[in-house]
Amino acid sequence: MADTSSARAQILGGIRKALGSADGADEARRRLATHPRNLVPARAQIPHADQVELFATMATEVAATVERLPSLDEVPRAVAEYLAGLNLPAEIRVAPDPKLDAVPWDQRPTLTVTRGRARDPDAISVTGAFAAVAETGTLMLISGPEHPTTLNFMPDTHIVVLKRGEVVGTYEDAWDRLRAAMPGAMPRTVNLITGPSRTGDIEQRIELGAHGPRRLHILLIEDDAG
Amino acid sequence: MHPTTHAFPENARKALSDERLQKVLSTAGTGFVEKRRKAAERLPEFEALRDQGRDLKNHVLANLDTYLEAFEAKVTEQGGHVHWCRTDQEARDAILGICRKANARTVTKGKSMIAEEIGINDYLEANGLIPIETDLGEYIIQLRHEPPSHIIAPAIHLSKEDVAETFRDAHTELPRDRLLDEPKVLIAEARQVLRRKFQEAEVGITGANLMIAETGSTIIVTNEGNGDLTQILPRIHVVIATIDKVVPTLEDATLVLRLLARSATGQEASAYTTVSTGPKRPGDVDGPEEFHVVLLDNGRSALLGTEFQDVLRCIRCGACMNHCPVYGSVGGHAYGWVYPGPIGSVMQPALLGVKEAGHLPNASTFCGRCEAVCPMRIPLPKMMRHWREKEFEQGLQPATMRRGLGVWGWFARRPALYHAATRMAVKALGALGRGKGRFARLPLAEGWTRHRDMPAPEGKTFQQQWAERKGKR
Numbered sequence: 003m004a005d006t007s008s009a010r011a012q013i014l015g016g017i018r019k020a021l022g023s024a025d026g027a028d029e030a031r032r033r034l035a036t037h038p039r040n041l042v043p044a045r046a047q048i049p050h051a052d053q054v055e056l057f058a059t060m061a062t063e064v065a066a067t068v069e070r071l072p073s074l075d076e077v078p079r080a081v082a083e084y085l086a087g088l089n090l091p092a093e094i095r096v097a098p099d100p101k102l103d104a105v106p107w108d109q110r111p112t113l114t115v116t117r118g119r120a121r122d123p124d125a126i127s128v129t130g131a132f133a134a135v136a137e138t139g140t141l142m143l144i145s146g147p148e149h150p151t152t153l154n155f156m157p158d159t160h161i162v163v164l165k166r167g168e169v170v171g172t173y174e175d176a177w178d179r180l181r182a183a184m185p186g187a188m189p190r191t192v193n194l195i196t197g198p199s200r201t202g203d204i205e206q207r208i209e210l211g212a213h214g215p216r217r218l219h220i221l222l223i224e225d226d227a228g
Numbered sequence: 229m230h231p232t233t234h235a236f237p238e239n240a241r242k243a244l245s246d247e248r249l250q251k252v253l254s255t256a257g258t259g260f261v262e263k264r265r266k267a268a269e270r271l272p273e274f275e276a277l278r279d280q281g282r283d284l285k286n287h288v289l290a291n292l293d294t295y296l297e298a299f300e301a302k303v304t305e306q307g308g309h310v311h312w313c314r315t316d317q318e319a320r321d322a323i324l325g326i327c328r329k330a331n332a333r334t335v336t337k338g339k340s341m342i343a344e345e346i347g348i349n350d351y352l353e354a355n356g357l358i359p360i361e362t363d364l365g366e367y368i369i370q371l372r373h374e375p376p377s378h379i380i381a382p383a384i385h386l387s388k389e390d391v392a393e394t395f396r397d398a399h400t401e402l403p404r405d406r407l408l409d410e411p412k413v414l415i416a417e418a419r420q421v422l423r424r425k426f427q428e429a430e431v432g433i434t435g436a437n438l439m440i441a442e443t444g445s446t447i448i449v450t451n452e453g454n455g456d457l458t459q460i461l462p463r464i465h466v467v468i469a470t471i472d473k474v475v476p477t478l479e480d481a482t483l484v485l486r487l488l489a490r491s492a493t494g495q496e497a498s499a500y501t502t503v504s505t506g507p508k509r510p511g512d513v514d515g516p517e518e519f520h521v522v523l524l525d526n527g528r529s530a531l532l533g534t535e536f537q538d539v540l541r542c543i544r545c546g547a548c549m550n551h552c553p554v555y556g557s558v559g560g561h562a563y564g565w566v567y568p569g570p571i572g573s574v575m576q577p578a579l580l581g582v583k584e585a586g587h588l589p590n591a592s593t594f595c596g597r598c599e600a601v602c603p604m605r606i607p608l609p610k611m612m613r614h615w616r617e618k619e620f621e622q623g624l625q626p627a628t629m630r631r632g633l634g635v636w637g638w639f640a641r642r643p644a645l646y647h648a649a650t651r652m653a654v655k656a657l658g659a660l661g662r663g664k665g666r667f668a669r670l671p672l673a674e675g676w677t678r679h680r681d682m683p684a685p686e687g688k689t690f691q692q693q694w695a696e697r698k699g700k701r
Contacts, residue, residue, distance in 0.1 A: 006322065010312035013471065013525045017293045020532035030291040030476065034298055034442050037477035040280050043273045043486070060496065119513040122427065138497040147511035155456045173482045188306070188443045190515050191460070192503035199453040200499055203365035203381060204388050204411040206259050212364055212415055213422065214453025214500065 046137035046171035053136040053171045060139025064197030066218040073225040078110040097129040099148040119150035127153040128161045133176045134169045145191035160215040167226040229347050233564035236587035243558040256384045260550040263494025282605045285541035295441040295474045302444025306506030308519035316346040319524045332430035338455035339363035340435025342468050344566045360425045362454035371398045377560030380546040432458035436469035442477040445505040449498045465516035470524045472540040487603035492545040535614045541604035548598035570598035574611045589615035654685045
């Protein structure tokens with residue numbers, strides 16, 4: 003590796019010289035430690051029930067589909083019917099997420115279920131979510147052994163099992179939840195996903211499914227228990 | 229990329245007489261303007277967020293050393309590497325070094341303006357590597373060996389027929405007579421071809437919309453998901469970013485993100501906002517084994533403490549060029565280098581020098597729309613005026629212009645003489661042009677009358693009218 007220490011010293015030295023006396027450093031360090039909120043739009047600062055509705059509305063607006071289910075027990079049926087309705091193969095790659103262990107996949111013997119990271123031929127993935135941001139209809143997925151990031155991007159169809167209690171109002175709420183879950187650390191990847199993959203690069207016409215999933219289907223589980 | 233910015237007048241003239249380009253430009257960009265307006269109107273706090281975005285970036289720039297050091301410490305703490313680079317050459321060498329060490333052959337790339345700025349593709353290619361752009365627009369222009377013409381829509385100057393022709397020439401393994409008539413078909417083909425490349429690559433390079441000092445994370449924002457595949461499939465993830473991209477915290481990144489997508493494409497949020505921190509963790513079954521941040525200065529720190537410091541607030545949304553009548557008339561390529569539009573007219577003189585890029589700040593109507601829509605409220609027109617001053621100070625304008633300005637200056641400092649002379653000139657011109665009401669040609673102003681008629685003056689001079697009105701009040 004090239005030695006970049008002299009470059010480092012020169013860049014930082016140049017910055018300090020241009021800025022003059024650096025008496026703002028304490029304030030900067032305080033900001034890093036306390037991470038104060040900036041202006042947070044009022045849109046999603048509403049009761050939780052309304053946040054859930056706002057999330058569904060905003061996600062639908064960006065071409066995700068949202069299906070509400072009373073409990074995790076309904077997930078196999080919903081997945082099978084969703085795939086059948088689109089003439090897609092009933093083979094799913096499921097995240098090794100303990101949250102999804104409670105899903106009774108064997109109730110639908112026609113579904114072929116394997117678990118692990120996405121492989122090239124996997125066309126359909128099923129994952130959980132860490133949180134969902136109502137403000138913009140955005141899912142927050144974090145990487146880890148239980149949630150390989152490849153599942154969010156490689157398959158054509160991404161099905162997300164989202165519990166009602168995972169919906170928060172604003173991004174700031176989601177960051178607080180992440181800090182509480184992983185104090186002082188960050189997962190390798192935080193994916194904020196707002197609708198399926200898209201591009202407008204050819205004649206500014208929006209088409210879905212550029213590199214990531216063409217379809218993003220969200221199963222919103224009303225029952226938070228379990 | 230070799231700049232042709234000095235040739236802006238010729239570039240612009242060519243662009244204006246290019247019928248195909250003019251046809252594309254007549255519809256391009258108008259969509260962005262309308263979408264941005266709607267997105268801004270939908271968020272009642274949008275203007276207040278712009279104020280806070282400006283203040284945040286000013287605070288960051290005033291404490292840039294502290295935040296960069298904090299960022300570096302966090303990256304290192306989590307197993308990543310930061311490579312400080314003063315110049316484009318140092319950045320190219322740092323990236324090549326990483327690729328060499330990994331015995332890499334294929335390198336996939338997410339869209340990055342900094343990668344364009346340092347010309348990394350040509351450099352890697354010259355050193356035997358195969359760089360592959362994966363953003364659809366960038367991929368298309370890479371196949372065509374063209375530079376981007378817009379910072380967020382690099383292939384905006386091309387029609388779907390152009391793209392079909394490019395793919396037919398490049399993807400020779402596919403049947404020549406296949407149907408490529410719709411964007412949908414073209415996108416599916418690119419997806420299929422590039423999916424293979426993602427898996428072949430040993431190194432993935434992305435840019436960064438933001439770096440977060442609090443967590444040592446970098447953020448990229450895309451709609452396609454290519455930036456994600458390029459950082460989770462190859463073994464090594466390299467982020468190339470300039471020092472002005474750092475923000476303190478996740479909350480501060482959120483403030484910028486609320487402005488970015490709305491200003492750029494009019495989206496509430498881009499499809500994918502990805503926060504990347506270090507290499508993969510123990511137990512992770514995917515993700516990169518190495519995480520490198522190539523942290524580039526390339527002239528940014530030299531702008532601190534100058535009249536151009538505010539330009540470092542730029543978040544590269546492209547709103548200024550979407551709203552610019554000059555960009556809308558000549559397109560991005562005429563600007564001759566990486567950054568087109570109003571931001572280019574300020575950045576390119578800073579990065580290339582006034583001698584190379586002095587035409588750009590002159591090619592402005594000063595209508596002020598760029599500043600009016602800039603999410604970071606960068607006073608772009610004011611900065612273009614500063615570059616004009618620099619150009620004059622360095623004596624770079626043509627002698628006739630300098631002499632003309634000298635004559636005007638001499639008169640302007642002698643108000644009585646100036647008023648008398650303009651009164652006479654207005655009277656004379658008015659009498660001469662009474663027949664037609666306009667002049668098709670005027671001696672000493674041929675540059676101006678070549679493209680439009682000069683209306684013959686009627687009545688009195690501005691100064692006379694001003695004095696009379698003041699008298700009435």
